[in-house]
Amino acid sequence: MSNEHVTEPEVNENLNVSPLDDFDTAETVSPAPVSDDSILDFDDDPLSATSVSKKSLVIFFLIDTSGSMKGKKMGELNTVMEELIPEIRRVGEADTEVKVAVLTFSTEVRWMYSTPIPIEEFEWARLRASGVTSMGAAFKELNHRMSRNSFLNSPSLSFAPVIFLMTDGYPSDDYKEGLRELQTNSWYKFGLKAALGIGQEANDNILAEFTGSKDTVVHAYSGGQLAQMIKIIAVTSSQIGSKSMTLSDDTTHELGEEDVFAAKQKLLGQQIQELVSTQTDGDDVPFDTGW
Amino acid sequence: MIELEIGQEVEMEFGGKAKVLSVIGSGGQGIVYLVRFNGQKWALKWYDINKMAKPAAFRKNLQNNINDGPPSNKFLWPKYLTKEAEDGTFGYIMELKPEGFDSFVDILNTYKLEIDPLTGRAVKRPVKFNTLSAMVTCVINIVNAFRQLHRAGKSYQDLNDGGFFINVNTGAVLVCDCDNIAPDGSNFGIGGKPGYMAPEIVRGIAQPNVQTDKYSLAVVLFKLLFRGDPMEGEKVVRDVCLTESSELKHYGQNAVFVYDPNDDSNRPVRGIHDNIIKFWRIYPDYIKDAFIRSFTTGITDPTKRIIENEWQKLFIRLRSEIIQCGCGRTNFSSMFIHQNEKTFKCPKCGMEFVTIGFSNRDYRTPLYLGCKFYTCEISPESDDFTAIAGELVENKLKPGVLGIKNCSDRQWKAKMPDGVFYDIAPGKGFPVWQGLEIDFGEVKAKI
Numbered sequence: 053m054s055n056e057h058v059t060e061p062e063v064n065e066n067l068n069v070s071p072l073d074d075f076d077t078a079e080t081v082s083p084a085p086v087s088d089d090s091i092l093d094f095d096d097d098p099l100s101a102t103s104v105s106k107k108s109l110v111i112f113f114l115i116d117t118s119g120s121m122k123g124k125k126m127g128e129l130n131t132v133m134e135e136l137i138p139e140i141r142r143v144g145e146a147d148t149e150v151k152v153a154v155l156t157f158s159t160e161v162r163w164m165y166s167t168p169i170p171i172e173e174f175e176w177a178r179l180r181a182s183g184v185t186s187m188g189a190a191f192k193e194l195n196h197r198m199s200r201n202s203f204l205n206s207p208s209l210s211f212a213p214v215i216f217l218m219t220d221g222y223p224s225d226d227y228k229e230g231l232r233e234l235q236t237n238s239w240y241k242f243g244l245k246a247a248l249g250i251g252q253e254a255n256d257n258i259l260a261e262f263t264g265s266k267d268t269v270v271h272a273y274s275g276g277q278l279a280q281m282i283k284i285i286a287v288t289s290s291q292i293g294s295k296s297m298t299l300s301d302d303t304t305h306e307l308g309e310e311d312v313f314a315a316k317q318k319l320l321g322q323q324i325q326e327l328v329s330t331q332t333d334g335d336d337v338p339f340d341t342g343w
Numbered sequence: 344m345i346e347l348e349i350g351q352e353v354e355m356e357f358g359g360k361a362k363v364l365s366v367i368g369s370g371g372q373g374i375v376y377l378v379r380f381n382g383q384k385w386a387l388k389w390y391d392i393n394k395m396a397k398p399a400a401f402r403k404n405l406q407n408n409i410n411d412g413p414p415s416n417k418f419l420w421p422k423y424l425t426k427e428a429e430d431g432t433f434g435y436i437m438e439l440k441p442e443g444f445d446s447f448v449d450i451l452n453t454y455k456l457e458i459d460p461l462t463g464r465a466v467k468r469p470v471k472f473n474t475l476s477a478m479v480t481c482v483i484n485i486v487n488a489f490r491q492l493h494r495a496g497k498s499y500q501d502l503n504d505g506g507f508f509i510n511v512n513t514g515a516v517l518v519c520d521c522d523n524i525a526p527d528g529s530n531f532g533i534g535g536k537p538g539y540m541a542p543e544i545v546r547g548i549a550q551p552n553v554q555t556d557k558y559s560l561a562v563v564l565f566k567l568l569f570r571g572d573p574m575e576g577e578k579v580v581r582d583v584c585l586t587e588s589s590e591l592k593h594y595g596q597n598a599v600f601v602y603d604p605n606d607d608s609n610r611p612v613r614g615i616h617d618n619i620i621k622f623w624r625i626y627p628d629y630i631k632d633a634f635i636r637s638f639t640t641g642i643t644d645p646t647k648r649i650i651e652n653e654w655q656k657l658f659i660r661l662r663s664e665i666i667q668c669g670c671g672r673t674n675f676s677s678m679f680i681h682q683n684e685k686t687f688k689c690p691k692c693g694m695e696f697v698t699i700g701f702s703n704r705d706y707r708t709p710l711y712l713g714c715k716f717y718t719c720e721i722s723p724e725s726d727d728f729t730a731i732a733g734e735l736v737e738n739k740l741k742p743g744v745l746g747i748k749n750c751s752d753r754q755w756k757a758k759m760p761d762g763v764f765y766d767i768a769p770g771k772g773f774p775v776w777q778g779l780e781i782d783f784g785e786v787k788a789k790i
Contacts, residue, residue, distance in 0.1 A: 093518060094621065094624070094626055095621065096403070096621075096624070096674060096678050097428065097619070097674075098475055098478070098622070098625055098674060098675065098678075099472055099474075099478065100471075100483035101453065101471075101570040101618050101622070102453065102570070102617065102618055103451070103452050103454075103570075104451045104452070104566060104570050104571055104572070105571055105572070105615050105616055105618070117547035130710060138465075139369075141456065141465070142368065142369070144576060145448045145504065145505060145620065146452050147445075147504070147536075147537075147538060147572075148449040152740060172456060172465055172467075200583065207614060208405060208580065208615045208616060209582070209584075209585050210585065211573065211578060211581055211585055212584055212585075238584070242584060242586045303547060303548050303549055303550055304545065304548075305548075306547055306548050307545075307546055307547035307591060307595070308547050309588040309591065311547070312588055312590075312591050313587060313588060314587070315587045323393075323394070326393045327393070330345055330393065
């Protein structure tokens with residue numbers, strides 16, 4: 053790679069969020085040189101190819117590991133996450149390299165691994181719960197890492213990340229300040245955001261502030277629901293994140309940027325709501341009863 | 344019922360029950376299960392009708408396709424519908440993928456994941472074509488399958504890399520996911536996969552049809568041969584993040600082919616698109632020109648897209664131009680030294696290959712031990728690109744003497760060194776010599 057700098061992407065003034073303004077283009081891009089070397093100067097075996105260049109999709113899980121998550125909630129969460137990984141493996145197919153990053157927050161915020169891990173190699177490290185709910189600190193840490201210089205450093209093209217927040221309580225720090233910082237991040241703006249409230253204490257309004265809409269917030273009151281909801285959200289959002297849209301019936305009008313803006317987030321909201329409405333409670337005992 | 348339970352029984356439309364044995368996979372429209380029905384194992388695709396725009400019309404179309412039957416044996420076609428469940432959900436069963444086939448996705452990835460039964464961990468097993476001839480045969484098979492489909496008046500709609508199973512030893516192809524196939528002009532809500540969709544679909548001004556299939560087919564062929572995305576180059580990578588609006592721009596409004604001869608703004612980037620850079624140097628010009636046409640004039644003018652029959656001719660030619668040298672080098676003649684008008688030379692070992700000219704082509708075909716030609720190449724009325732008509736072999740009684748064996752069922756005539764034409768019956772052969780001429784009937788050939 054040369055050190056030549058990349059031209060700044062054009063910013064469309066008409067959009068209320070200027071696209072791409074802080075996808076800091078740290079990596080440089082240079083086209084292949086034209087060359088007329090002789091036939092034997094390079095590996096010319098038509099059968100030896102490397103994997104097609106993939107677009108990268110990072111799925112961020114933000115998981116509340118405060119003391120109130122102890123017991124059944126954490127047990128259920130650990131189990132479903134272990135089961136979930138093989139299901140997400142199929143999502144990327146040949147076009148997308150799916151990576152996973154897990155940020156836990158309690159009294160402290162901590163990444164499960166120091167860098168996003170390709171889904172094929174990812175192994176879930178079981179989490180334990182203790183301490184308070186530093187959600188604001190988690191937002192700040194996420195903002196810090198969602199950068200070309202940090203976790204989103206794939207040299208090739210990326211899809212906007214999937215960001216999935218799970219919590220069972222009210223933040224114990226100033227989550228608003230953290231969220232304000234996060235909201236300036238372009239990866240966050242274009243990312244697919246979803247949230248899961250666990251049990252009675254979780255506040256859906258705060259979660260909707262995080263995702264930007266109520267459609268992408270769901271609530272689980274029991275272990276069975278928790279497992280269902282995590283799977284629904286994670287699989288649906290990674291499918292949508294790594295694919296484009298199915299299209300409108302109306303072909304009389306050409307799509308403009310305003311038509312497609314945040315289209316994936318809207319689709320995610322619709323699909324989550326449809327899927328959630330078809331789930332059944334069964335005979336699960338709610339988290340908050342039976343003590 | 345979005346999901347079926349293992350052990351659950353699903354009632355089939357015309358009686359009988361399919362018992363769910365396990366999950367095979369899941370996709371955007373539903374889940375595929377392994378089932379037992381009538382004592383046989385089948386694949387059952389069970390739809391999530393919440394994700395369908397028009398479930399009733401979709402089911403009717405599926406029913407029509409089942410009644411029409413597949414265009415050829417290259418399709419894993421829907422076989423029987425299930426009854427509708429109380430909530431309106433339904434599915435259909437089809438034959439299982441036969442042994443020995445890998446998915447196109449695995450070929451593009453160059454490996455597939457298998458779960459090690461001892462450790463339970465996913466391990467990578469390499470997947471690649473065994474021979475160059477198998478790869479080009481696979482391309483011909485794909486093109487031919489879509490030619491048959493389009494001739495039946497149908498379009499595939501969401502042609503993408505998930506739609507094929509391929510035998511890497513033979514190049515045999517099975518088209519799967521045939522449930523969105525619909526009469527040209529109809530659409531039941533499927534859009535397509537990014538990168539494979541025609542620009543006019545991305546822009547929202549067209550729905551999938553035969554013309555958009557042709558664009559997607561060109562993408563599939565490009566991905567198989569060049570192992571990269573024809574529209575993803577410098578211009579696209581500079582966007583860093585492929586948001587909805589950049590996708591609309593780079594795959595719709597302003598799609599630029601990475602090797603557009605008149606626009607170098609989107610060239611492949613070294614370190615990211617190394618496959619394309621490498622393979623673009625290997626393929627002969629007539630193949631590259633076809634892709635250039637597909638992805639430049641073919642972007643804005645769907646009628647300029649390459650038709651399947653043209654692709655088929657180009658790839659039959661490409662297959663005939665593979666040279667397998669005795670030193671182990673196997674490549675297209677474009678990667679051998681063009682010694683003179685009638686001879687190629689191996690750049691590695693110096694071995695020379697004579698060529699033969701056929702009266703029905705304007706290019707010469709290299710001859711080497713083991714090279715074959717096919718029925719479609721010597722009989723103008725034939726479309727059979729798999730039946731071997733002739734092969735270059737060594738005489739079993741006179742080692743070192745090379746000749747052409749008549750593997751067809753027709754009598755040929757060949758000129759021998761004494762200047763006389765002799766009848767060559769099926770199963771017989773004749774030596775290759777300087778003044779060789781062959782009369783296949785309508786087609787003639789000459790060294």
